[in-house]
Amino acid sequence: MEVIVIIAYLIPTLILFSYSCAQLSLVWKYWKKRRKENKNPSPNIINLPSKLPLVTIQLPIYNELYVVERLIEAVCRFDYPQNRLEIQVLDDSTDETVEIIARNVQFYQAQGFDIRHIRRTHREGFKAGALAYGLTLAKGEFIAIFDADFVPNPDFLTQTLPHFSNVQVGVVQTRWVHLNESYSLITLLQAFGLDGHFIVEQGGRNAGGHFINFNGTAGIWRKTCIHDAGGWSADTLTEDLDLSYRAQLRGWQFVYLENVATPAELPATMPALKSQQYRWMKGAAECARKNLTKVVHSPTVRISTKIYGVFHLLNSGVFLAVFIMALASVPILVITVFEPKYNYLFGIFSIFQLSFLMLLAFYGTTHYRHKTFGQFVWQLPFFLTVIMGLSLHNAIAAAEGYLGKKTPFVRTPKWGIVQSKDGWQRKNYLVKSLNWLTIAEILLAAYFAAAVGLGLYWHSYQMTVLHAMLALGFGFVSFYSVKHSLS
Incomplete structure (x- = not known):
């Protein structure tokens, strides 16, 4: 015994x-990259192309009556020409959120925005299903995604789009920061843990050229990358991690921008935190079950990237x-x-x-x-x-x-x-x-x-x-x- x-x-x-x-x-990888950047304090500045690409912004919504208006207002304040911007409010709501969205969409349409209130007859596939459905209607070359609790800054697109000058880049992910970090001890400790992920984990993996993940929001995809990787799938609870690995196994590169911060709201109660943690933990395990052997047996992935991928998926x-x-x-x-x-x-x-x-x-x-x-x-x-x-x-x-x-x-x-x-x-x-x-x-x-x-x-x-x-x-x-x- x-x-x-x-x-x-x-x-x-x-x-x-x-x-x-x-x-x-x-x-170590994170600080190694920082030292290189410090030795070259004036890196080449990547500018937006002279002809701005058409961008579709997807806002997947389900019963978000307290925050949806704030989100729509934020994306309509983007420092980007209206005629190069399409906004999809992918609304699966079953409560008064529907009316709030309809009212706001009508308001911004009257101001000249290409914004649509998109409703499905069923909620099949949940968030992944809503994103996939919206993609079939999307006109943009790039797809920016924001969950309801986010309030992106006006310069989000001008900070992220230049990095797609490399045609192999499929995703640009920004760092989350926290609107209500000091609200309570619970939100403070959540911020502590998330900061470790968004600074060292994402930054270290990206610095080493290893697989990172799109975090489900506050990032932007090249539409052809989504299609090439097989599109959104609802067979795991973390559709973002799943698509990220499928895309990188296809050879697409991901860029992580630590210095571009996107504010979001943290869960304020323990039951809400548990709900989020359950989805993240179970979804990651489902992604490991689905993608781990593909990573290990991939003939094109470096051994070191496979090792980091195993640790990442089994997190x-x-x-x-x-x-x-x-x-x-x-x-x-x-x-x-x-x-x-x-x-x-x-x-x-x-x-x-x-x-x-x-x-x-x-x-x-x-x-x-x-x-x-x-x-x-x-x-x-x-x-x-x-x-x-x-x-x-x-x-x-x-x-x-x-x-x-x-x-x-x-x-x-x-x-x-x-x-x-x-x-x-x-x-x-x-x-x-x-x-x-x-x-x-x-x-x-x-x-x-x-x-x-x-x-x-x-x-x-x-x-x-x-x-x-x-x-x-x-x-x-x-x-x-x-x-x-x-x-």
Whole structure:
């Protein structure tokens, strides 16, 4: 039995260590590129062509009464000629959002915009289906996509389109920034994690010439790239990641622009965050199931790009490793107390604590580039604590994706929350998460709190910090799941 527990702890720990090494290598690639840019402070400026291309803007909408007007207004403020711009509002809504869109479309049509309110008779394929349908009607050479919670800046097209001067470029993706980062601790920690992805992960992979992904919004596609890659598909919950890999396997290049920021609204409640995380984690696992072997066996993809692609596609599996490691850590504590011959394990496991130092470098880069050190000092441990608290929820989502269990696309609610005075309590689209999973998270918080007490009682302190973070993390997630479901 002891051997089984040790293996159950050791294998996930090895996986997490490997993943941390991959993240550290992205930090190195990121800074290597930055050093090159610093040595050449005046790069060649890419200008827009003399004849501006026709651009189609797609706005996939489903029941977004609080934010859709803000989005339409933002894209109609683009610094781009009206006669070279087509706007498609792809509206699958079933509530008063339909009337809001109709009113705004009529208003901007009267001002000379080529804007259409496109309705389908069914919601087949969800967002992917709406994008695919809109593409059959699109007149533009390039397709810009924005989700309802985004507020793109007026210079979005003038900043992104010049990069398509290279005919092999199929996508230009911009960095997300956050309208309501300081709204609450939940939004602050989301911003912390997303910044790591959008600065180091996207920037590092792109710097190394490896596969990155279109993030579903705040980016622009060459229409021929979409068609060449096989078009939008709804057989995964992350149609953006799926199409990104299919396109890059066809040889298309992606460009990531860290310095072009596109603002968006973060989910303001724990149930809404869980809904988003579930879709992202399960969708990534579904994409791995669909595309991993294609990446590994591709004769045209470099070995290094295949390795980074494997880590990228299997990213959501990290939560399976975190959860299994966490569960096994308590029996490990008991074994080492009552079987002193196994105390040497702590010496071995301490090697893998280097993972934390790698995460320091990863997220430290993010804050060095765009934030302050004072924020970083307390946000990193708190962020890791909450991520551990989400491990059960995200592990279930990833497992379902790997096993091929299909579930419908569930949107993340947006409420137009930007300032601290804005509230969500009396608005539509509230998500409830009072279910067996919340009860399990409460029990896990108690489980790891008891482990902290046992460790202190037995004077075995090697895992006290880990168990304290797990107890706090599951307690935080379950507390806000209950609070936001009852509010």
